[in-house]
Amino acid sequence: MPPPTRSLFPGLAGPKEAARPFPDWRVIRKELLRKGVTLTLLWEEYKEEHPQGFGLSHFCAHFAKWEKASRLVMRQEHRAGEKTFLDFSGLRVPWLDLATGEIREAEVFLAVLGASNYTFALAVENQKLESWVHCHIEMNRFFGGTTQVWVPDNLKSAVTKACLYDPELNPTYRQLARHYEMAVIPARPRKPKDKAKVETGVKIAQMWILARLRKQTFTSVAEINAAIAPLLAGMNDKKMRHVNISRRALFESIEKPTLRQLPETPFELATWKSARVAPDYHIEAEAHYYSVPHQLVGQKVDVRVAHSSVEIFLAGKRVAAHKRSLVPYKRTTLTAHRPAHHRVRLDWTPERFVAWAAEHGPHTTAVIEILLARAEHPEDTFRSCFASLRLAKQYGKPALEAACRIAIAQNVVRPRSLRNILQSGLHNATTQRKAPAPHTANHENIRGTSYYN
Secondary structure: OOOHHHHHOOOOOOHHHHOOOOOOHHHHHHHHOOOOOOHHHHHHHHHHHOOOOOOHHHHHHHHHHHHHHOOOOOOOOOOOOOEEEEEEOOOOEEEEEOOOOEEEEEEEEEEEEOOOOOEEEEEEOOOOHHHHHHHHHHHHHHHOOEOOEEEOOOOOOOEEEOOOOOOEEOHHHHHHHHHOOOEEOOOOOOOHHHHHHHHHHHHHHHHHOHHHHOOOOOOOHHHHHHHHHHHHHHHHHOEEOOOOEEHHHHHHHHHHHHOEOOOOOOOOOEEEEEEEOOOOOEEEEOOEEEEOOHHHOOOEEEEEEEOOEEEEEEOOEEEEEEEOOOOOOOEEOOHHHOOHHHHHHOOOOHHHHHHHHHOOOHHHHHHHHHHHHOOOOHHHHHHHHHHHHHHHHHHOHHHHHHHHHHHHHOOOOOHHHHHHHHHHOHHHOOOOOOOOOOOHHHOOOOOOHHHHO
């Protein structure tokens, strides 16, 4: 039968149990936040220091009672350097836009580290993608490193399609996570316990920061952030009631050493769009046309438009990259993207056509110069020049030279007339009166070879 005192007060320790030393449970709770540290390991260290201390089961039971009494029941275990919880506060901060006289409301972004509860806050104009990415960049600078996982809410800037098992991330947000080598695990829809850390952080920030700003007047988001900074520092320096240590001290001691280093190059914000490759093997982005390999004609691709570059992806693999051009309705084309028969035409120049015609004779040269002179831009006549010179393959160079002499004499200088002369055999007529060699340099419609040098 138990002693009367134990029957009336079952929570009191007996003489033998009271003689055993109790560890500092706050220290135990703090050590459990470190990676790889378990309650069994802490018990073994406790037993080495106090051989007559509690056994493992009593040690764990007493710790559980202390946690319950301290209201620190941890439904989730967050190891140091493991997770960062992200969300926007539900409360907004009004500010006066002096340019328009409009009262606008700034959103407040909050990030909370899982192990230390160290908190970051930043006011931005809205919850759009650009602001969301900017918040992450500033958050990483504030923390001085990154954890392994981001746990955001299911806002559109982070999650394009919410799903309990396989959420679809915004492409730009996915690129941001890859840049920092982060895993992104969005909180499940309608599961606030998945992001309990940031939910609690939001409530504390609303009380400690936003409530204190309610009577101030701001004229810019920068002014709001200037007012938030000292309040945020005070919140992080304040001792948390149940662990008797501040967020900053806990961060400096257990979490900061575990953060991963930031990349050397900053993240470049980009926008994404889908496009289909046109028959001329170009896609449109920001009113400019960029080439892709000609084999992709008709394919649907993803286009990443950054400040200084444009990248095209097919099934997640980059197939083309260009320097971004701000000239509208023009083309940026890489030679490697052209089919072989298009690459040949890149070598076509007025000088080359004139030199090619000179191999046939003076009259052929005169015909090419006349054709080149007819258009404001010589490129517009390249097809006609090419068609005229190709007749030599079928009829021979002497025949083409004779046909060009006749065409000049009759003032019918065009590829179709040359072909008609050759097909009819008119160039072989022995009675044809020999026309004098043309003096092309003095003709008002002929520019001469010197024009193309």
